[in-house]
Amino acid sequence: MNGEPIVILLVEDDNGHAELVRRNFEDCLLANTLIRVADGQEALDYLYRRNAFSDPAKSPRPGIILLDLRMPRVNGLEVLKIIKEDAALSSIPVVILTTSEAELDIAKAYESHANSYLVKPVDFTKFTELLKTFGYYWLAWNQGPH
Numbered sequence: 001m002n003g004e005p006i007v008i009l010l011v012e013d014d015n016g017h018a019e020l021v022r023r024n025f026e027d028c029l030l031a032n033t034l035i036r037v038a039d040g041q042e043a044l045d046y047l048y049r050r051n052a053f054s055d056p057a058k059s060p061r062p063g064i065i066l067l068d069l070r071m072p073r074v075n076g077l078e079v080l081k082i083i084k085e086d087a088a089l090s091s092i093p094v095v096i097l098t099t100s101e102a103e104l105d106i107a108k109a110y111e112s113h114a115n116s117y118l119v120k121p122v123d124f125t126k127f128t129e130l131l132k133t134f135g136y137y138w139l140a141w142n143q144g145p146h
Contacts, residue, residue, distance in 0.1 A: 006063030009077065010036040011043040012097070013071045017120065021066065021097075024131035040074030042065070044082060047089055062092055067114075069098040069105055076110050084113040095134070100130070 014020040046053045052112040053059040069076035083089045121127045
């Protein structure tokens with residue numbers, strides 16, 4: 001735990017889920033910056049610094065990406081594939097955070113080099129616990145390359 005803040009890119013089209021993630025990270029007092037985009041196309045624009053995200057000061061490189069699968073415009077599996085095929089982006093950990101428990105989705109995510117696959121529980125308390133555990137593991141305890 002080095003305590004250095006990292007940028008978390010949350011790719012989530014559901015406003016309620018995005019708010020739960022934001023609140024839980026704040027409640028855990030994890031010193032990070034959460035940036036949310038609402039769909040896969042916005043995620044790609046952010047990562048490639050296009051359109052509204054062309055200013056690097058407003059679109060810092062994320063240290064981790066939380067990626068939903070079921071989104072408008074560009075779905076999460078396509079975004080994952082693009083990220084992991086790009087040498088400049090492939091080292092960014094991508095954690096799938098989705099409602100899909102489909103074996104095919106899980107298999108495709110790992111085939112495309114997802115770093116983790118988490119299913120959003122329907123139960124609020126369990127969702128909160130999942131986010132706390134995720135937060136401590138990925139944002140506090142996990143050691144990435146420097």
